[in-house]
Amino acid sequence: MAKRIELDINGKRYPVDYPADTALLYVLRDELGLTGSKYGCGEGQCGACTVLIGGAPRRSCQIPVSAAAAKPITTIEGLEKDGRLNPVQQAFLDAGAFQCAYCTSGMIISSVGLLQTNPNPSRAEIVQFLQGNVCRCGTHPRIIDAVQQAAKMIEEHGR
């Protein structure tokens, strides 16, 4: 049964009427038009749908909308502030770290989550952290470079 749930997404509150077990991804995309989070597998295996919930990267295709209500949610649409890109977005742009770019939202959000808990990750730590994110175009080396570059930018200029 549909139930009124209030979501806090990118600093805005959204009341939605949805069955409690609907995955957050479909509410974001189909109800709220926040289509930056992608459907890639619906099984938590590819990372294209990753959002931050309470600052931690989560597969939104696996999170029931009811479980997402308690904490603030950040999607790819919420990273740009006043026309200024988040350092991770800027680093991906600078490194040309995408080809078809369908995985890019998930890669960027996951990396933002990583840098919040580990501001200076090694290559091995980045690899470990992004192991659950699939890039079929094979842009992995540039993605790793971009995350390291973003870490440097944050260290020098702040978030």
Next chain:
Amino acid sequence: MSEPSGKFVLEPERYEFAAAPMHQFELARRDFFKLLGAGIAVFAIAKDATAEQETAPGHRSFHNEEWPKDINAWLHIGEDGTVTGFTGKAEIGQNARTELAQTIADELRVPFESVRMVMADTALTPFDAGTFGSRTTPTITPQLRRVSAAARDILVEAAAKNWNVAPERLVAADARVSDPASGRSLKYAELARGKTLAQNLPAEDPVTPAPQWTIAGRAIPKVDGRAFVTGRHQYTPDLRPAGMLYGKVLRPPSFGATLTAYDDSAAKAMTGVFVVRDGEFVGAAAPSADEAQSALDAIHAQWKEVPQIANKEIFSYLKQNAAAKTDDRFRKQRGSVEEGLASAAHRVDATYTVAYIAHAPLEPRAAVAQWADGKLTVWTGTQRPFANRDELADIFHLSESDVRVIVPDTGSAYGGKHTSDAAIEAARLARAAGRPVKVVWTREEEFTWAYFRPAGVIEVKSGIASDGTLTAWDFHNYHSGASGIDTPYVVLNQRTEYHPVPLILRSGSYRGLAATANHFARETHMDALTRAARMDPLDFRLKNLSDPRLRAVMEAAAKSFGWPHKKTQERQGFGLACGYEKGSYVATFAEVVVDKSSDAVRVARMVEAFECGAIVNPDGLRNQVVGAMIQGLGGALFEAVEFENGRIKNPHFASYRVPRFRDVPEIETILLDRKDIPSAGAGETPIMAVAPAIGNAIFDATGIRLNNLPMVPNGLRSA
């Protein structure tokens, strides 16, 4: 339906062209006349070259690549100075949009930022057979260069007329025509104002040679990059036209199953749900994807299944069911293989196999279809918008001008998005619902109902003289395809044959086609011959190669890799492979380390040298080369589609393993820029030599020769 064309010379084994669409609809007679009556097409401009092209007979045959000659079909200079280029090619992550805009800016002498590309929209762009075969760079960049040069000449002549001076003394640069003698200048925008640039393309208009390029040849970042890192770019699954419903399709339990009993009364009783049954097609559209799925779940359907073979028995099946006659187009016979084998000092015979693999593009097949006044518009991620349009027109009994297919920049394809399945499904449901319908395939549907890179068996017999000269080469490919089947090595006695086999699983193009399978067999076999001759693998290849471009990539990669390489640890090995295809040349070197306790194979390092003539955008090219290397690593080591009884047994990312971050080695690429050679495509060839280079390195590390792709799906012990 588009018939398979025997005259299609580009890549004949792209046999999914012959595959019928998955669904056939029987339009009711009254629908047929309704649609016809409402759907008379009127071309906007009678002189429009695009329209002429599309009404010309025979344009559907793929061998016919007649380009429209009218300049408006290709390039437009607006009164505000905006330049728009038109091409039927699609942007699928290969970065064509950027390189084509660069080409126009370079030749027209305008800033890169002032050029935009309209791509892959059947209502707006010239006919195009499809975005495949590494054809965009070699065919479209020269065309855009020629129209840009012609447009520049028109602008210069217009200025000359204005000032009443000879055009030869004028200079076009930075979106202006200037007269150095008088100091006068006019912007292109001013010259274009109030004019119509409908001039035919001169046949022989000189274009700027590569050494003088200023904007082409540079590492310009992907256009619209900001839209991708902010999530603003809308792929097909992101579109939501007003009133749109979500469509789902009821899939049979196995390939080829047919409906024997059907009851959709419970589904039809659901509020807001449209259920369609048309032949074997059953689908539902509803206000949400969940509701559409619930409707399908409520349908009672019984199916008759047909027995089918499993992947375990595929290779013997392929050998037994090969056509008695090989395909003439690919047969090559020179000298006497029998005599060459008899005179050899060393002989190596071996059989190689390649498994079915899946493209698994991260954006699944998807389409949004909308009907209005009997006309159909479909947004879909496809490599063949015009073929999709033709199929939709055939299936819904429309004229082609009443169907418009638009391709939003797409979340990759790799040869996997040639068919129009999702477009047909969305259009059928939308017609029933009278509202726009979106169909997005699930990952499981992707892995099951798309098509695959075909499996194959390759048999090789060969001989060498005692000095390492090849004396005989006998090469037979069963089923997987003929791309890259010819050996680049000099052999006096050789026989090459491609043996077609009727399809088992729905099969089609995959990045590089069969070149990957044929290079795996050939380059693995060459390594085995090297060992028989006790020669260095690089020296052995160079001894038998005459092509200077292939030698050049080999030597460049060898230098960067440090060949011959000394082993610094146990169970470490080095291997190499090379080849050429579609006008570009590749050499790949690999280092592997096999774990002593687990026997896990780790690719530690790959170095690849690549040459495709004059480089249009080295940044985009490097992305394509590295991407092909990583994708190739998946097929080399662990990717394989498993099937039994008409079912795919591993239709998920959890069970079908694709390369992930931990699999990615240290990668180095060397791009040789040959400004004296026309630019070739680069999307496919860089994948071809990856698997044999890795396999040869595994042999070097362990002494174990792996002749089957994937080589180590469960580590070395299972191989």
